[in-house]
Amino acid sequence: MDTPIRVHGLTKVYGGGFRAVDALDLNVPRRSFMGFLGPNGAGKTTTIKIVTNMLSATSGRAYINGVSVMEDPKTALADVGAVVETPEFYPYLTPMETLHYLGELRGLSSCETTNRGRDLLDLVKLTDWREKRVGKFSKGMKQRLAIAQALLSQPSVIILDEPTSGLDPRGMVEVRDILKQLHKLDVTVLMSSHLLNEVQEICTDVSLINRGRLLRSGSVADLLDEVKARKIDVRTLRPLTPDMFDRLRAVPGVKGFAVTGDLSFSLDFEGEEDAQARLLIELQNLGLMVVSFKESGLALESLYMSLIMESR
C-alpha cells in the first residue's frame, strides 16, 4: 500500500444542513508525515472523526491500509493509533489499567502491554502517575496519556488531531520530539495542527483545507519553493535615513521595505541565500551597524495566508 490513508470524495453534511466536508480527496503517502491544515471550522476534525469511525460520512469513501472504514471498521482500524480532540479517560482506571484495557482489545498480551506501557508512560513523563487513577489528571496529562495509548500497539498509521493542544511549552517540545522519532520507523502520520512552526518542523507533507475542500496538497519542500518573497526584519544602531532609501531599493532582490521603528525596518526580499548574504553586506556598507537580521515569520505561514486569502 503506497497510500495508507486514502480519502475519496468525502462529504459530511451535519444535521442542520451544514456542509462541513465537501467532496474532499486526501492521500497520505506511505511513511509521510502529513500536516493537516486549515482555519477553525475548516472540517479537519470532522474528516478525522470519519476516518476513525466516530462519524458516518454523508457520502464518499475512506480507506486505511486499503480497507474501507465504512465497510469494515474493525479491520481498517486494526493498525491505527489515534488521538482525536482531547479524549476523556475512564476516571476509575489508572494509566496502566487504561493501556491494558486498550491493549487487550487489540490482542496484545498482558506482558507486552506492561512492558510497552512502562516505556510509553516514561516517554510521556507519566511514570510517577502510573498507578494513580486518571480522574484527577490535568488536561495536559490526559493529552500525554492519549499520545501514549495511540502508540501502544506500534501501529503503522497514526492519526492525530492537534496533538500538542493543551500541553505546556515543554510538553509541546517533548511531544514533538516523540513524533520526530517516528520518522525513523515505517509509520504514516496524519496530523492536524494550527501551529505552523510545529508542522514545518516535523511534517514532510501538508494538505491545506478550507470550508471542507482541499486547497493544496504536496510536500513541504515543494510548497515552500513556491514562496519566493520573504520578509526580513532588521535592527540597527544607526537610523535608516531617507537619503539611503534609493540605495536600499537598488540592492538586488529587495522588493520593498517598511520602516517599523527608529532603529528598525523590514524588507521584502526575493532571492537565494547567497543574495541574502550580499544584502547583509550592502546594509553594513550603508553604515547602519546591523544588530540583528532575520527572516520574520515562517515561509509556511506566508503560504498558508496567501492560499487562505485566495480561497475567500
Add this chain to the structure above:
Amino acid sequence: MMEAASVVNNRERLPSDLQQMVTVAKYDVLKHLRSKRLLGLVILEALLLGLTFALPLLLGVDPTDDPAGYMSAFVSWVEILVIIGATMFAGDAIVSEFQSRTGYLLFPNPVKRSTIFVGKYLSTLGIIVLMLVVYYGVAAALVFAMTGGGTLLSLYSMLLACAYGAAAAALGFLISSVFKGSTGSLVLTFFTLFMILPMIAQLLPAGSIKPWFVLTFCGHVISYIMISPYPTDLVDSISLGNGEFMEYWTYYPDIGGSLAVMGGYVLICLALGMYLFRRKEMVS
C-alpha cells in the same frame, strides 16, 4: 509494495468479537465495582434487609414461623431494588460514553460498536445478578435464623427477579442510547419503571384489559410466587347503590407469560438500542 509489518501483525492478533466482548464487560464491571453507585446500592440493600428484619422485633410483633411468609416481607422490596439497580447501572450506560467524551478514546479502536454494546450489557447484568444474589442470600439466611427453615420459592423468586433485572436493564440501555445527556436518561429510566409503566398497568384493568405486556406488571411475579397457591385473575363487583353493580377485574401476571414478555423486552430493547448506538455519532 510490501505492507508495513505491523499491519499484518496487528490484524492477525486482533481478538474475535466474542473475546473483545468479554474484555469490554470485564472493564465495565470494574467500573461498577469502583463506583460510588455500587456502594450506595449496598447501603440501600443493608438498610432494607435491616429494616425488614428489625422492625417487627422492635414493634413487638410476633414473627411468623412460616418461612415463605417471612421471606415474602423481604421479597416485597425486590422490585424497587431492581428498578434502582437498572437505573444506576443501565440508565446511562451508553450515553455516558458520549457525554463524558470517553468515546473519543474507545471508538477509534478496532472494536465493533455492537461488541461494546453487548459487553456493557453483560456487565450490567452481572452486577444486577450479583446484587440480587447477595440480597436473597442474606434474606434467606435471616429467615433460616428466625424460623429454622427455608423455602424453594425464594430461589424461584430470585430467578424471576434476575429475568426482570435483565429486561429492566435492556430498557435502560435503549433509553440511554436515545438520550444526549446522562441525567435525562437516568431520570427517564427511573420514572418509566417506577411510575409510567405502573400507571399504565393500573389504568388498563379499568377497561377490562389485562396489562400482561407491561414490564412492571410482569415484575410482580417476583412477589406473587411467594404466595401459594399462586393467585389467579378474579372479578369482583361493587354496588353503585340503586341496584346497579360495577364489575372490576384484579389481574395477576402468569409466570410463563411474564417470562416470555421479559424475554421480549430484552430482545427488542437490545436490538433497537444497538441499532441506535451504531448510528450514534461522536459529536460535541
